[in-house]
Amino acid sequence: MSAALRPVRVLSCLLFAGILAACGARDGRQRAEAPPLGDAFSSEDTYARDYRVPPLIACEAARRALLGQGYVIAKQAADSLEATKVFQPQSDVHTQLNVRATCVERAPGGSIVFLNAVQDLHALQAQSSSASVGVSMIGSVSVPVPIGSGSANLVRVGSNTVQNQDFYQRLFDRIGHYLPGTPDVRPPVAEPDVPPDPVIIEPLD
Template structure:
């Protein structure tokens, strides 16, 4: 009778497990990126301008102020602004916009913008008070002061490309013209004028010379 040695049985089991794991690995699909993040090469969150970073950030600040945002932090190369919305009576939304301005290697600057939308819900709490009643003891009744506070229930980064496109177009409106930022042209070179040539004498006609040598009519020879 043929018997399988323990070592051979262990080898066969290892081969079966390896084959099973390999088959599972081949059939496993690639997991999608978290929250749809792909790190694409698009320019949704940035634009370039032909001005220094300080001027680009100043244009960004004016664009936000013109739309009702409140500047909470401001620096020559970065700023942060907020704007509040209330779509419903018990829902409060706040939009936080952060911008960073960096110099471009080839000249000009690049502006990065990121907007985060926070959603708050009004939470109302009523403080109960205990009232002593004879034969019943202490009874808690909903009387007294009440308080309300906002509780953040959601926070997400705005990914709407049209939102950022309109924002950057408004920033470009406030960017100063690049004509005044161009280096001034070099001063013109005035070359010295050549020395004027001496005037050429006008030749006298021979007939005029003969007339000049002849004595006038009626004149006598002094000799």
């Protein structure tokens, strides 16, 4: 290669490297500007519903709805409550569902109920420990003998906010069921079959 073309090739390589660096920086900015995982602000309010009752009555309906589904009320205030429910899908897996309801006043005379459910996943993790004993041999020689002992503890291995719309919709429907004025939707109790009274015919005189 001639000495005259060498500076041109070097300049071309530098320009190409600069273009690649600029593209990489732009891609890095795009990746950095990506929204958080699972976060999407849209016109649909998955976690909120309006009710035409005061917040105190709405929160009481939420409490009854959660109690009716097997939840245990952990904390309760006038305008909020927290409830938990545990599951064990496998022998070494423990799941806890935590639901929080917040009731906010909305004019005129209504309220907004916000629901948020967080699912915690726990798993059994074994913790082993060892000890050694000295076995006297000839002279002062000792042989270490390991003795293993273990225990298992529940350790939280995951936590996520529940985003299933059907889950929240069913819970909001149950809250509406316990509001005043809601008709009883339980199936009617079938009345037992009772034979009619016998007809008594009196003889003619």
